[in-house]
Amino acid sequence: MFKRQVLLECISALLILLFVYASLSKFIDFKTFYGEMNNQPLPNSWTPFLVWAIPCTEVAVSVSLVFERTRLLGFYGSLVVMGLFTIYTGIILMHFFPYVPCSCGGVIKRLSWTQHLILNLFFVAISTAGVIMQHRKRFTNITITKQNKNSFV
Amino acid sequence: MKKIKWSIMSLALVFSICAAFATKPHWDCTTLPQYWFNGSIYQPVGPLYGCMQGSITCTYFTTNGGITYSPCTIGTYNNCAGCAVETSQSMSKVGH
Numbered sequence: 001m002f003k004r005q006v007l008l009e010c011i012s013a014l015l016i017l018l019f020v021y022a023s024l025s026k027f028i029d030f031k032t033f034y035g036e037m038n039n040q041p042l043p044n045s046w047t048p049f050l051v052w053a054i055p056c057t058e059v060a061v062s063v064s065l066v067f068e069r070t071r072l073l074g075f076y077g078s079l080v081v082m083g084l085f086t087i088y089t090g091i092i093l094m095h096f097f098p099y100v101p102c103s104c105g106g107v108i109k110r111l112s113w114t115q116h117l118i119l120n121l122f123f124v125a126i127s128t129a130g131v132i133m134q135h136r137k138r139f140t141n142i143t144i145t146k147q148n149k150n151s152f153v
Numbered sequence: 154m155k156k157i158k159w160s161i162m163s164l165a166l167v168f169s170i171c172a173a174f175a176t177k178p179h180w181d182c183t184t185l186p187q188y189w190f191n192g193s194i195y196q197p198v199g200p201l202y203g204c205m206q207g208s209i210t211c212t213y214f215t216t217n218g219g220i221t222y223s224p225c226t227i228g229t230y231n232n233c234a235g236c237a238v239e240t241s242q243s244m245s246k247v248g249h
Contacts, residue, residue: 025173
């Protein structure tokens, strides 16, 4: 039980590390990020929305991962965000778009798209593990509470 | 358990913030060769190029030999900035 809890904390911390780093890198160098979004093979009319939506979602997921009450939501959010990034990376690697844009975001831009895909898959895997473990933890807590109530009666 | 939790969380938070600032690019991308995107490929900029007003990316640079390109300057690329003005001037001269 203790080991599982520590593991859950470590998974949350890793995801927080990724999302805080990624969002902060975007905000620090916002001008470059704006240009990089324009460079993506997506309509440029989406850029003003995406440049705020992506880092703000990352911050929201990070915050929800910190607190026990919202952690399950955070794991689901992380799974959705990382899943979408992974699908996008996969599409880029399949040369679905006419050109290969940069793989942006702080030090992540130094990775090739294949390395980016591996990194994304790793975070999808740990988000999935987080969802499963958090569900089990909730189920165990509910069972213990019910047992305590029954013994009290 | 709470102590362990907050230690791990604080460590992750501090590390990510420091990493974000440490990896912030503090060099000028315009010192590198510039490229412009013509709709299908990236081409080296012309000797008289200019970036006109606009919100899209004007020129790009590469740090990995052309595998990927990152945006550098913002605006609308003009292959021969000022040439159009010169042409109209010379044309008006011809008119005189």
